[in-house]
Amino acid sequence: MIGATGDIGRQICAQLIERRVVPTTSRLQLVGRRGGSSQTAAHGLRADLRDAYSEHAPLIDVAVAPEDVVADVIIMAAGATPPAAPGAVVDRRELAAVNARVFTQYAERLAEHGAGHEVIIVVSNPVELAVGILAKALGRHRVIGMGAWLDTLRFRREIASTLGFPRQRIGGFVVGPHGDDLVPLWSTVRVTGLTVPERKSAVRRARGDRSLDDFDGEIAAAKTRIGEVASVDMTAAFAEVYDWPPDLRTVTRPWLTHQSGAKTASGTANATVELIDTLFDGREIVVAGQVRLDGEISVAGQPVRSVTGVPVVLGPEGWKQVLLDDLAPDEERRFRASLDKTDAMLAQWEL
Numbered sequence: 001m002i003g004a005t006g007d008i009g010r011q012i013c014a015q016l017i018e019r020r021v022v023p024t025t026s027r028l029q030l031v032g033r034r035g036g037s038s039q040t041a042a043h044g045l046r047a048d049l050r051d052a053y054s055e056h057a058p059l060i061d062v063a064v065a066p067e068d069v070v071a072d073v074i075i076m077a078a079g080a081t082p083p084a085a086p087g088a089v090v091d092r093r094e095l096a097a098v099n100a101r102v103f104t105q106y107a108e109r110l111a112e113h114g115a116g117h118e119v120i121i122v123v124s125n126p127v128e129l130a131v132g133i134l135a136k137a138l139g140r141h142r143v144i145g146m147g148a149w150l151d152t153l154r155f156r157r158e159i160a161s162t163l164g165f166p167r168q169r170i171g172g173f174v175v176g177p178h179g180d181d182l183v184p185l186w187s188t189v190r191v192t193g194l195t196v197p198e199r200k201s202a203v204r205r206a207r208g209d210r211s212l213d214d215f216d217g218e219i220a221a222a223k224t225r226i227g228e229v230a231s232v233d234m235t236a237a238f239a240e241v242y243d244w245p246p247d248l249r250t251v252t253r254p255w256l257t258h259q260s261g262a263k264t265a266s267g268t269a270n271a272t273v274e275l276i277d278t279l280f281d282g283r284e285i286v287v288a289g290q291v292r293l294d295g296e297i298s299v300a301g302q303p304v305r306s307v308t309g310v311p312v313v314l315g316p317e318g319w320k321q322v323l324l325d326d327l328a329p330d331e332e333r334r335f336r337a338s339l340d341k342t343d344a345m346l347a348q349w350e351l
């Protein structure tokens with residue numbers, strides 16, 4: 001667990017143990033940074049976890065150098081994050097530059113010292129940049145970003161809440177990059193127990209008469225609106241989000257959560273731990289994740305050779321094929337535009 005002592009890292013460690021995903025006979029390695037505050041905090045976290053879960057804690061050890069990382073599954077959650085505060089202004093380019101150094105350091109050391117079969121789950125942002133750097137050094141099928149899975153679980157939850165069903169009954173995926181440019185695929189939404197006409201009518205009801213062509217404008221207006229409300233009354237801001245369509249809530253509710261001063265640690269950890277559970281179990285499941293593609297799919301007639309979120313089959317050796325049916329025209333347009341943005345970002349890093 002790289003970045004174990006961060007807000008997200010701690011929550012992932014706790015859930016891994018509490019949900020018995022890491023058995024008592026396995027080892028959980030907490031990786032901090034030599035010379036940083038996490039070097040000492042990692043020892044404290046180890047003591048705290050053993051204190052909390054002494055009956056079923058795995059073996060827990062601490063590493064403070066990338067070359068000491070030894071694991072079958074590596075979670076990358078290290079790096080700087082935008083401040084969780086209302087109206088915080090962030091230089092995203094500078095943030096990416098700081099984190100790119102962390103990703104590169106681990107990519108180089110893991111390529112040199114690793115066993116060659118580790119699967120890397122990327123939590124850190126920018127997810128596409130981290131996946132690009134790690135996949136280049138380690139092989140693209142071993143690296144998957146969990147942002148698209150988190151966005152997918154959020155999308156399903158928001159649809160479930162609008163329709164009054166439990167989340168387990170909702171299928172469907174979010175693809176594209178993690179963040180405001182994500183692409184909610186309404187065409188993939190399924191509801192267990194409904195006939196096709198019932199489902200179509202339920203989806204129409206939840207979505208409203210809207211197109212993804214207007215989604216950017218909706219997000220911008222929504223953020224301005226709740227940003228203003230949140231600056232005077234956070235309760236009212238969350239209440240306002242409640243009435244919006246599910247895809248808009250998928251983007252804005254986590255944004256507001258971060259603005260509120262809380263982070264999205266529990267939801268992020270839950271999505272990550274689900275992926276790890278699958279890997280340990282030896283099962284293969286279809287999840288959405290950010291991966292480095294090499295022409296497996298085409299979007300708007302162009303083969304995709306980029307890093308983006310897509311549904312993939314994930315198993316113990318990493319991800320295999322991409323499972324994406326034909327998209328609706330507005331989904332295709334939004335996906336293409338997001339890929340162009342990601343390509344421009346990756347080009348700055350020669351990826």
Ligand SMILES: NC(=O)c1ccc[n+]([C@@H]2O[C@H](COP(=O)([O-])OP(=O)(O)OC[C@H]3O[C@@H](n4cnc5c(N)ncnc54)[C@H](O)[C@@H]3O)[C@@H](O)[C@H]2O)c1
Nearest residue numbers: 003005006007008032033038078079081123124125147268
């Ligand atoms: N993918 C997602 O859905 C998602 C959701 C939430 C957060 N995130 C991302 O996860 C990352 C962590 O977020 P956080 O809130 O826990 O941040 P945080 O600041 O609380 O923790 C970051 C941790 O990384 C450690 N670190 C920094 N450089 C390191 C290095 N070289 N080696 C080892 N550890 C190092 C720091 O010591 C710190 O403990 C951020 O990039 C954030 O944007 C992703």
